[in-house]
Amino acid sequence: MAQPSLADDRVLAPFGRRDCEVVANEATGGYRVVSALDAHGPVPRAGQFYMLTGERWGGEGGRPYLPRAFSVAEAEASHRGVRLDFVLEPIGPGTRRLAGLGVGETLRVTGPLGRPFSALAALAPNAAGAILVGGGIGIAPLAILRRELADRGIPQRALLGFRDRAHSGGLELFRCSELRLASEDGHTGHQGYVTDLLAVMLEGDDADSAAVYACGPPAMLEAVRALCAERGVAAELAMETPMACGFGSCFGCAVPLAAGGYMRLCVDGPTVNAADVESALIEGSGH
Ligand SMILES: Cc1cc2nc3c(=O)[nH]c(=O)nc-3n(C[C@H](O)[C@H](O)[C@H](O)COP(=O)(O)OP(=O)(O)OC[C@H]3O[C@@H](n4cnc5c(N)ncnc54)[C@H](O)[C@@H]3O)c2cc1C
Ligand code: FES
Secondary structure (H helix, E strand, O other): OOOOOOOOOOOOOOOOOEEEEEEEEEEEOOEEEEEEEEOOOOOOOOOOEEEEEEOOOOOHHHOOOOOEEEEOOEEEEEOOEEEEEEEEOOOOHHHHHHHOOOOOOEEEEEEEEOEOOOOHHHHOOOOOOEEEEEEHHHHHHHHHHHHHHHHOOOOEEEEEEEOOHHHOOOHHHHOOOEEEEEEOOOOOOEEOOHHHHHHHHHHOOOHHHOEEEEEOOHHHHHHHHHHHHHHOOEEEEEOOOOOOOOOOOOOOOEEEOOOOOEEEHHHHOEEEEHHHOOOOOOOOOOO
16 A cells, blocks of 8 residues: 655644535536535535535435535635535435435535645646646546636636536536536537547647646546556546545545556545556446
């Protein structure tokens, strides 16, 4: 097992689980944006995630038993605390329960957890800007990354892909970017995969001047990894595995490393330099 390197600018979670008041729960296409006020937590960094439960959790048959992992999609500090936005796709008992939380109800959070996205200068010292590539609900961590890059005056282009209208949403979180869309059913943008757009974009860029940050389903991440490896473009992938604890103690999120051995995705990731993995197709991951 690789040793976690804490030599990054991750924000560490305070001990314990915190109760946050849900302040909004809105539809965005086929997804929900659930917002909660974290009165006592720190401001997270893009790429970090939280383990979430509702106040009421295990339902009929006991499921879901465990908290669920969600990337933070935006965070805004005020005198009342930090407003955290999560973009959810209701696909199972945990996501459905969270998506059904009403304003005034309690969202329980542990976090922020994991390693944030690297700074552009660390990922690719000569890059002129960032290309963000998101697929489906994987757009969530790219929304806060886009804003962090914009705050630093770093140029960014966003390529977002969706399966169909029902499995899409959250575009308003990207309103300031140069944005190109793809959909498999052709309901918006290019008909096909978001990686088709990336391949065209990388044709026009020198390998040194581009850097890619990606999050999405494993097959999309693997296509991004392979494209960038072929062209010598630096890339960082926000990956997913099922996570039982989220903070390094269950070893359930182990991902094999290209150099041999494993990392725990919850503490050594979820953002991973694409060169560190042989494949983004991890057994057990993907909806
Ligand atoms: C670091 C991280 C960040 C995430 N961010 C988001 C987010 O911003 N928005 C969002 O909607 N979802 C996100 N997810 C995925 C989310 O955690 C799962 O969809 C959720 O746990 C499913 O719980 P459930 O009880 O609704 O469904 P379950 O019944 O537990 O799962 C439904 C299906 O999804 C598969 N699945 C469950 N968890 C995962 C997982 N982690 N990776 C891949 N497949 C899984 C299961 O195998 C099953 O087929 C993230 C996961 C990780 C690890
Ligand atoms: S989820 Fe438990 S060690 Fe990573």
